[in-house]
Amino acid sequence: MIHWIIAPVVIPALMAPFIVLAARYHLGIQRVFSVAGVLALIAVAAGLMWQASDGTVTLYQLGDWAAPFGIVLVGDKLSTMMVLLTSVLALFVLLYAIGSGWDDRGRHFHALYQFQLMGIMGAFLTGDLFNLFVFFEVLLIASYGLMIHSGGNARLRAGVQYVLFNLLGSTLFLFALGSIYAETGTLNMADLAQRVALIDPAETVGIRVAAVLLLLVFAIKAALVPLHFWLPSSYAEAPAPVAALFAIMTKVGAYAIIRVYTIVFHPDLEITAGLHETWLMPAALVSLAIGMVGVLAAKELNRLVAYSVIGSMGMVMISISLLTPVSIAAALYYIVHSTLAAGALFLISDLVRTGRRDLMLTPQPPVAGGTVTAMMFFAAAIAMAGLPPLSGFLGKLLVMNAAFDAQGVAWIWAVILISSLISVVGFARAGSVVFWKCRSIEPDPEAPEPTTPTVLSYAAVGGLLALLVAHTVFAGPVHRYTSGIAAELFAPDTYISTVLETPGKLSKPKEGH
Amino acid sequence: MELLVASAIGVLTAGGIYLMLRLRTFPVILGISLLTYAVNVFLFASGRLTVGAPPILQKGVETYTDPLPQALVLTAIVISFGMTAVVVMIALGAYLGSDDDHVDDPADPTSEGGRDAT
Numbered sequence: 001m002i003h004w005i006i007a008p009v010v011i012p013a014l015m016a017p018f019i020v021l022a023a024r025y026h027l028g029i030q031r032v033f034s035v036a037g038v039l040a041l042i043a044v045a046a047g048l049m050w051q052a053s054d055g056t057v058t059l060y061q062l063g064d065w066a067a068p069f070g071i072v073l074v075g076d077k078l079s080t081m082m083v084l085l086t087s088v089l090a091l092f093v094l095l096y097a098i099g100s101g102w103d104d105r106g107r108h109f110h111a112l113y114q115f116q117l118m119g120i121m122g123a124f125l126t127g128d129l130f131n132l133f134v135f136f137e138v139l140l141i142a143s144y145g146l147m148i149h150s151g152g153n154a155r156l157r158a159g160v161q162y163v164l165f166n167l168l169g170s171t172l173f174l175f176a177l178g179s180i181y182a183e184t185g186t187l188n189m190a191d192l193a194q195r196v197a198l199i200d201p202a203e204t205v206g207i208r209v210a211a212v213l214l215l216l217v218f219a220i221k222a223a224l225v226p227l228h229f230w231l232p233s234s235y236a237e238a239p240a241p242v243a244a245l246f247a248i249m250t251k252v253g254a255y256a257i258i259r260v261y262t263i264v265f266h267p268d269l270e271i272t273a274g275l276h277e278t279w280l281m282p283a284a285l286v287s288l289a290i291g292m293v294g295v296l297a298a299k300e301l302n303r304l305v306a307y308s309v310i311g312s313m314g315m316v317m318i319s320i321s322l323l324t325p326v327s328i329a330a331a332l333y334y335i336v337h338s339t340l341a342a343g344a345l346f347l348i349s350d351l352v353r354t355g356r357r358d359l360m361l362t363p364q365p366p367v368a369g370g371t372v373t374a375m376m377f378f379a380a381a382i383a384m385a386g387l388p389p390l391s392g393f394l395g396k397l398l399v400m401n402a403a404f405d406a407q408g409v410a411w412i413w414a415v416i417l418i419s420s421l422i423s424v425v426g427f428a429r430a431g432s433v434v435f436w437k438c439r440s441i442e443p444d445p446e447a448p449e450p451t452t453p454t455v456l457s458y459a460a461v462g463g464l465l466a467l468l469v470a471h472t473v474f475a476g477p478v479h480r481y482t483s484g485i486a487a488e489l490f491a492p493d494t495y496i497s498t499v500l501e502t503p504g505k506l507s508k509p510k511e512g513h
Numbered sequence: 514m515e516l517l518v519a520s521a522i523g524v525l526t527a528g529g530i531y532l533m534l535r536l537r538t539f540p541v542i543l544g545i546s547l548l549t550y551a552v553n554v555f556l557f558a559s560g561r562l563t564v565g566a567p568p569i570l571q572k573g574v575e576t577y578t579d580p581l582p583q584a585l586v587l588t589a590i591v592i593s594f595g596m597t598a599v600v601v602m603i604a605l606g607a608y609l610g611s612d613d614d615h616v617d618d619p620a621d622p623t624s625e626g627g628r629d630a631t
Contacts, residue, residue: 033590097599130585137592148606156607160538163600163615167545170596174589183580219544235619355586 005052005060005075007044008083011037012063016114031098034110035250038094041087041117053481055488057498059127067127068188074127076495077485078332082124082255085336086248089343090117092463096339096347097241099356099456100111103207105150105239112149115142123252127499129180129187132256133173135333140166142248146232146242160238165230169220176213181402183207190499192264193492196271202273211265211272215280218260221253221493224280224317225287229311232294235306240350243302247342251335256318258328263487263496267323280321285415287314292419295426302361304430308384311337311423312384315416319399322406325486328400332482337391337471341383344464348377351453351461361430363437367453374435376461381427384469386420391472396420398479413437518558525551538614540603542597549593561612 015037023029058075061067100309103109119139126132147492148159182186184205186194199207216227221230231250232386235243256281258281265272291311298304316338319331353359355367367373379390386392396416403412473480488494523546532544560579568580608614 115585130588134588134592137596141596141599146605148603151606151610153610155605156610157618160600160604161606161618163596163603164541164545164616165592167596167600168548170592171545171548171552174556178556178559178582179587181556181585182561212564254523 002058003060004044005058005073005125006062008041008048008087009073010116011040011044011203012114016111016118019114020108020111020297027104028109030104032304033147034113035091035098035323036092037114038091038117040088041121042084042091044395045080045084045087045239048075049077049084051075052077053484053499055494056486057274057495059498059502061502061504064505066502067499068186068191071131072127072188072496072499072506074499075125076414077481078255078258079124081332081336081481081485082251083121084340085118085251085438086119086120086124088467089248089339089464090245091349092460092467093241093244093343096350096457096460099419099454099458099460100241101185101349101454102150102239102241102350108145109149110143112142113245116146116341118142120248120252124255126322128187128188129192129260129348130177130211133170133177136173136252136380138250139252142169143242143246145281146245147238149239149242152237155237158233162230165220166393172213172220173217176217177208177211183318184208185443188499189260190262190492190496193266193496194500196264196269198270203271208271212279213274214260215257215275218253219254219280219283221250223250223253223287223310223313224283224285225290225310225314228287228290231310232303232306235309235346236300236302240302240346240353241425243306243345244346246344246389246439247309247339247484250309250470251316251339254313254316254320257317258331258489261323263329263492265492266492276321276323280317281408281412284314284321285318285411287311288400288417288419289314292423292426293422296429296431298426299361301361302346302347304361304426305342305349308345309338309342309424310418312342314419315396315399318416319402322402324402325483325490327399328489329479329488330395330402331484332485333391333398333475333479334395336478337395337468340464340468340471341380341392344376344461345384345467347457347461347464348373348380351376351457354451354453361433363433363441365441366438367434370435370438372458373453376465377431377435377460379456379465379468381431383465385405385423385427387424391468391470391475394472394475514562514564518554518562522551522558525554536609536615536617538616541616542600542604546597548594549589549597552602553586553589553593556582556589558582559585594620 019030052075056391060073062071116139119135120137123132144163147162186192220227288311291307291314294302294307300309316331316334319327352367352372356364383390383392386396403409528546529544535541560582563578566576566578568578596624
């Protein structure tokens with residue numbers, strides 16, 4: 001058994017207590033170890049992705065107990081890609097936090113950051129639904145700490161809302177897991193896939209309720225309208241690097257939906273047929289529309305970015321709810337794009353804030369280093385709004401192409417195109433107010449000299465933007481890879497047989513007895 | 514037995530949801546706690562209700578109770594306990610900071626005195 005697959009969980013799990021216990025009062029050492037940990041994560045994640053790229057499904061049985069009795073970690077193409085995406089985003093966000101001094105404005109930033117990564121990695125790698133719940137809680141409790149990092153009343157109030165909403169989501173998750181266990185007697189995803197298919201068609205009430213409950217839970221994580229109310233305040237009030245890292249958290253919800261609704265409640269399953277097109281699709285369309293209208297209506301730059309996250313999740317969910325191999329490939333391409341773009345936009349809004357009183361979209365004196373910041377905002381806004389030439393445009397084309405044969409294609413195309421227009425207007429208005437109208441304002445002579453963001457901050461944002469450009473330039477290979485992932489998801493036999501047929505220590509013949 | 518457990522879950526959930534819809538943090542936290550109690554009992558019941566049976570393999574025993582829900586409940590209790598403690602601390606911080614414990618956003622966020630630029 002190869003142990004590398006548990007490394008993305010173990011590395012941050014060891015790094016975080018080390019930072020808290022040994023390097024408590026030494027910010028320099030904390031920074032070094034935190035960055036080293038994330039670099040190690042990237043290396044391991046790249047290795048895992050290379051290993052999974054030929055279709056191998058890597059299985060890790062914790063304690064050597066065979067599934068479904070023990071908990072398993074499974075590394076297939078989808079989970080390893082998400083792990084790599086998380087660790088790459090984490091590196092740039094961490095560099096920004098160091099460059100901008102955010103990690104110095106409160107205590108234990110680096111330790112919480114590592115715990116957060118541990119939870120996200122675990123959620124991507126686990127093959128067991130209850131374990132998914134546990135890793136959700138790990139990432140949530142770390143995110144509560146990060147969310148209120150460096151304090152402030154507005155942030156604490158937003159933190160209370162965020163924690164309460166997520167506690168409610170966790171409770172709902174437990175209700176869903178309880179009903180699934182009561183109906184099937186297992187929580188291992190591969191085992192569930194087999195047992196759900198065996199349920200008597202006359203007695204499917206319980207499992208259908210469970211499937212909808214589970215969808216609700218993941219929709220809360222993915223901030224799908226009408227379950228999105230926790231997102232705008234908490235993402236806008238969270239420290240910028242934390243909000244940028246949270247860009248991956250909504251994708252955890254999207255990932256969980258893709259995983260569970262292709263393996264367990266797969267599209268051919270009669271008992272949950274129609275769930276995605278009847279319920280998920282309209283909610284996704286409304287999400288996209290509301291998110292982009294929110295972009296236009298936002299009064300503050302960070303709220304604008306938060307609403308654009310909701311809109312881009314709507315786009316992802318439209319693609320997921322079509323639930324065909326083509327649409328899942330498009331959704332995965334768009335997930336990578338929107339994670340990078342949202343992360344970059346949150347960091348840019350913090351660059352803007354360093355030179356301004358606040359982030360209200362009102363004309364204020366020019367921000368320090370405004371030219372570079374403005375160019376970065378321009379690039380990131382183009383990507384997020386989905387204009388050519390950046391990857392948002394390609395992602396949108398892929399989603400629209402996937403929707404071409406679907407029912408209600410007119411609705412889908414209309415919502416996507418009109419909401420794109422709205423978001424372009426919203427971003428253009430915000431950019432021109434923040435970066436252009438400032439020229440007409442006389443700077444206040446008594447105002448303190450604005451501080452210019454450090455080179456490292458710019459480098460971190462530039463890195464994310466460079467990744468977006470690379471995501472556009474190498475769109476062909478990336479899309480081929482996501483198509484491969486989708487093909488693997490829609491033929492889950494390898495996954496199921498690897499998980500269920502690998503013997504553990506209980507099934508080995510006893511030697512020497 | 515079934516009636517007792519089912520109605521207990523129902524009453525706890527109903528009370529929890531009612532309290533959760535209140536405007537101030539203290540009743541909302543109580544409501545969340547009631548909901549977690551309800552879900553703990555619910556998880557217990559998900560392994561079928563068996564009275565007086567051992568959960569571990571023993572010689573000469575025919576009937577067992579399902580041990581897995583007990584492990585799940587234990588995990589859920591620990592997690593919900595920790596989470597409740599966290600939310601109490603954050604809510605207390607928010608209350609002491611802004612002298613107001615409403616859960617919703619203030620009507621005009623920009624006019625709030627305690628808002629800082631960091």
